[in-house]
Amino acid sequence: xxLISENFDxxxxxxxxxxxxxxxGAVQFKDQMRxxxxxxxxxxxxxxxxxxxxxxxxxxxxxxxxKQLKTGQVLELASLTPTVxxxxxxxxxxxxxxxxxxxxxxxxxxxxxx
Amino acid sequence: xxxNIFLAEDTAVFHRHFSSDPIAxxxxxxxxxxxxxxxxxxxxxxxxIEIVLSEVINNINEYAYSGADNGPIEIxxxxxxxxxxxxxxxxxxxxxxxxxxxxxxxxxxxxxxxLPEGGFGWSLIRQLSSDLEYIRRDGENHLSFVVTIDGxxxxxxxFPTLIFPGY
Numbered sequence: 001x002x003l004i005s006e007n008f009d010x011x012x013x014x015x016x017x018x019x020x021x022x023x024x025g026a027v028q029f030k031d032q033m034r035x036x037x038x039x040x041x042x043x044x045x046x047x048x049x050x051x052x053x054x055x056x057x058x059x060x061x062x063x064x065x066x067k068q069l070k071t072g073q074v075l076e077l078a079s080l081t082p083t084v085x086x087x088x089x090x091x092x093x094x095x096x097x098x099x100x101x102x103x104x105x106x107x108x109x110x111x112x113x114x
Numbered sequence: 115x116x117x118n119i120f121l122a123e124d125t126a127v128f129h130r131h132f133s134s135d136p137i138a139x140x141x142x143x144x145x146x147x148x149x150x151x152x153x154x155x156x157x158x159x160x161x162x163i164e165i166v167l168s169e170v171i172n173n174i175n176e177y178a179y180s181g182a183d184n185g186p187i188e189i190x191x192x193x194x195x196x197x198x199x200x201x202x203x204x205x206x207x208x209x210x211x212x213x214x215x216x217x218x219x220x221x222x223x224x225x226x227x228x229l230p231e232g233g234f235g236w237s238l239i240r241q242l243s244s245d246l247e248y249i250r251r252d253g254e255n256h257l258s259f260v261v262t263i264d265g266x267x268x269x270x271x272x273f274p275t276l277i278f279p280g281y
Contacts, residue, residue, distance in 0.1 A: 023175070053168075055172060056234035060231035060234070064231050082158075086165070095223070
């Protein structure tokens with residue numbers, strides 16, 4: 001499981017470079033999210049374009065990642081693939097997270113930092 | 115394994131024995147979803163199969179085998195006219211009370227700190243499959259269910275209107 005992060009003026013973009021977030025990888029995902037978000041700006045966007053599948057453990061890891069944020073930090077999601085989108089809708093997690101079609105436009109025009 | 119109860123080996127289009135470790139499980143599910151893509155099942159049906167099987171096998175690993183990675187699991191799949199039927203067999207602990215969980219939707223309209231981090235599995239299984247049956251026999255758990263080929267969410271979702279009157 002590899003998470004790639006990029007700092008922008010207004011937030012942190014995290015891309016998941018892995019096809020599945022499931023029982024086998026949920027703990028590792030949560031730990032890496034904790035590391036990356038510990039010193040992150042308030043707006044954190046998680047791009048799931050490469051993730052074709054999320055199971056209930058993966059969903060739990062998203063919730064845990066949100067719970068471990070500091071006050072003021074917000075975790076939003078982008079680029080859900082069809083199966084991931086279905087799992088979010090069926091569990092109503094699409095009502096918990098703000099979900100964007102794509103991450104491309106969100107930090108457009110902003111300077112990359114570092 | 116003694117004998118399949120719901121499906122017969124000679125009519126199954128997919129039949130594997132594997133062990134309850136996450137790597138083996140992922141490869142079996144991948145092989146199965148590949149096979150159904152070959153059958154030109156709609157994408158929605160293949161993803162329903164992938165979701166339901168992942169949750170069913172997660173439960174076998176986590177509860178029937180308490181996380182041990184060497185428990186035997188058998189899967190059979192049979193393609194019928196408008197659906198795919200599955201039977202999963204394991205030698206682990208019986209389901210609590212000998213009955214299938216209801217799969218009640220988790221409540222997510224709450225504060226962030228109260229959000230559930232688990233308990234989504236049976237709700238997904240119930241929403242995406244139908245004809246769920248469970249039998250405990252000779253120390254084995256036999257679970258069968260069908261996934262419809264049109265890829266829709268079927269009918270045996272028990273509780274959404276009860277828990278989420280707004281939906």
